Amino acid sequence: MNSHRRQAIERGAAGAPLCAVADVRYAPPRRRSVARRKATDLVIKGFSWIGASFGIAVMGFIVWEVVVRGAGALDWAFFTQPTPQDVTSSAGGFANAIVGTIVITGVAALIAIPMGFLGGVYLAEFGRNGRIATGVRMIANVVMGVPSIIVGVFAFAIIVKPLQHYSGFAGSVALAFIMLPVMARTTEDILNLVPNELRESGLAMGAPRWKVTLGVICKAARGGLITGASLAIVRVAGETAPLLFTVLSSPYWMTGLFGPGGFFGGPVANLTKTIYDFSGSPYPQWQELAWGGALVIIIAVLGMNILVRLLFQRGKQW
Amino acid sequence: MSTVELDASPSTGAPRGAAQAAPRGHRLRLGDPIFRVLATACGLALAVAMFGLAGVLVYNSWPAISGLGTSVLTTVAWSPVDHQYGALAALAGTFLSTLVAMVIAVPLALVIALLLVELVHPAVARVVGTAIEMLAAIPSIIFGMVGIFVIVPFIQDKLVPWLLSTPLGSLPGIKPGAQFQGGGVSIFTAGVVLAFMVLPYITAVSRDVLKMVPQVTKEAGYGMGSTTWEVMHKISLRYANSGIVGAVFIGLGRALGETMAVAFLIGSLFTSLPHSLFDPGTSIASLIALTFSEATDKIQVSALIELGLILFLITVVFQILAQAWLRRVQRSTGGRA
């Protein structure tokens, strides 16, 4: 830009290349009320604070109610006695239900966690952007949104109906079905956070793929993987709907593996279905037991959440 | 493995890889393929599981589908005793309770997300965000129990009488039918509790999406003399609107399939359409939950499974829509950055 051009522009002379419009003067326009805009802003901010406080208050309220109503039921008997069968016996606890839930959830975890983990490994390490992997990923996301009661119906159809009886195993299969995509996607997300350099340096040492993946990468992502698995387990432990017509429940202790009281043979006592039954009963002491069970679940769920967050603060990252 | 001819003797300066590869040989070559096959199999198992689920549902509901035809979708009443298998009452209840839940949850979620992104100190935002995420972890049955023992009496004894005493009470769809208990166990109650079950999901996704609005764009808005709310709704919400829609879809999907809390709270009126928000009703999920175990008639079981298939299809459609929306968001903000 030479000085002549610059002078011409600055004078606004004709022939200046820009700004053909002369300096038009408009009448000053009417102003909008600043006070009103500020007031609206304050009102919305107020709503935000109220809304957030309300949301947290509700959560606190739920936990509080369960604690208040259930704490009284949690005595030694609660954790050692099986469920009462008639109202006259004042003894009784949820011990068999708790054990049942632990067993059912444990078997489900045994099925779903290794499979889910390997599936996640596939998505993160082998599939990446291939068409099959993308399809699998999308299907996993969709399955995660399927209502748990439908999963229960599915397990009913493939296990309970052919065998003609309910069983703890059917419940485990339903829970495993729910856990599988959760575990796979969580594994994939966590493994994806591991930097590529780590993979490359492992492979560059001449180690085979499986050793690099299992030994190096998973060890690096260990915190996140444990977090993911724990949260998945604890989430299905609180499920009721999938157990409604697979496991049902039972007032007795589980008796071994087969036979009418066994894990594969018949209904097994479990915490969530028992809570459901007892809370619907008309007897206050049974209702109190139900609240006690609810408290146990809340402690397990929230406790596990807090625990993994504290232990593996960088749990979301590897 | 490299095919370069390397001196295999470990005592010379040959690269470490070559020295290790030579003696291990065959054992090494099996590990990787097995691993890959296993992993792929587990990955595919996911797909198999999904199609298996769909297939089993279709197979088992076939007797009802072929026997009842479209009457399931056109009949109102579900009354196996009279051999009536109509899903309309359940569909209406599902729809209405979800609607109530969304009307409450979405504005609340947006306003909480606004607070977390713009109004509070980051440390406070993290604590509040975590608390809301914990709300998501509480199992459905707990919501149901607190609902029935605490919320239902509140609505019945306090809210409904109050509502009826105000002009709002004469609006259509508010006054509960006289033959019912007074609005406690109702679609409205189920909707309210549902709102708090989906609130954490919508809040979390909305917050993440709002955080993606570039700081420069927001500064430009403030620089023009806008208030916080003006920047939020003219700029941030517009920038993030696909993401927010995706969040709403996710919430919708969850609300549609929620079973236990709704079963506790919506009542078990299977035979007629609700005339008021405060009437009891039913939803597809709770209908299945409440009647499946006592179903003896083969057609009844099959019809129930058909209901499950309908619910399955609805939630799958919503999930796919939500995924598609959210993928669009990621792509467009990636392009904008």
Add this chain to the structure above:
Amino acid sequence: MVGTAVDEPTQMQSSATVIPPRLEVAEDRRGAGEDFAALPTEISVRKLDFFYGKEQALFGNHIEIKKNRVTAVIGPSGCGKSTHIRAYNRIFNLYRDQKAKGEILFDGANVLSSQIDLLDLRRRIGMIFQKPSPFPMTVFDNVAYGLRQHYRLSRSDLSNRIEDALKRSAIWDEVKDKLHQPGNALSGGQQQRLCIARAIAAEPDVLLMDEPCSAIDPVATAKIEELILTLKSKYTIVLVTHNMQQAARVSDYTAFFFQGRIVEFGPTTKIFSNPAEKQTEEYITGRFG
């Protein structure tokens, strides 16, 4: 610290040893031939300190921005140039740990006082950012944003003003058929001129430009520089730039910042031909950057 030689009308001296030949400074730059003290002052900064948390970034800044002139702010990166002008419209208030102390007098009031109406301040002091940041709306709505927010206008009045702003930003011909396309469908240089149109549509008094051309290609940069020269007849412009040649081409007065302090301030011709401070000279001649 404070600029020296501010009120001496000087003529350019041919000290050829100081100007590297590639810098173009016209002999007719306004700053050189006028009486600084007699000019009306738009913004007067006194003893400005700025803090990021506990770290001080600006130390006792003292400067006078004159009306209808382009004042360039130059200096090596990290010296506080952007921080300084971001104090003028208090955009730093968005961040909790950023604080400013001192006086920035604009239209008789101290901008940094808590009595100031921020919304009105930002209506009168507009800002252009380094990265072109059109709002997620159409071109038309982008330019209309400030107008709709601060004023009540009839639809025809609005369209006229928008067309005028786009013409004054030298982008009308390029967007007149695209008014209802999204703002970010334009190229980078066009987006930046759109942001300028958006800022001037709301009729500010001052335009703060924070390295407006650093993310733009050279052809678009030239257009924006020409634009700045036409705009200064109506607005007061403060231009932060790391490009010395740009400051030399476009500005009337220049302030040289170093490590949070204003080392020298004066007419552009003087700064680039005969700077009083040694640091200024070293920076101008490229001994450090």
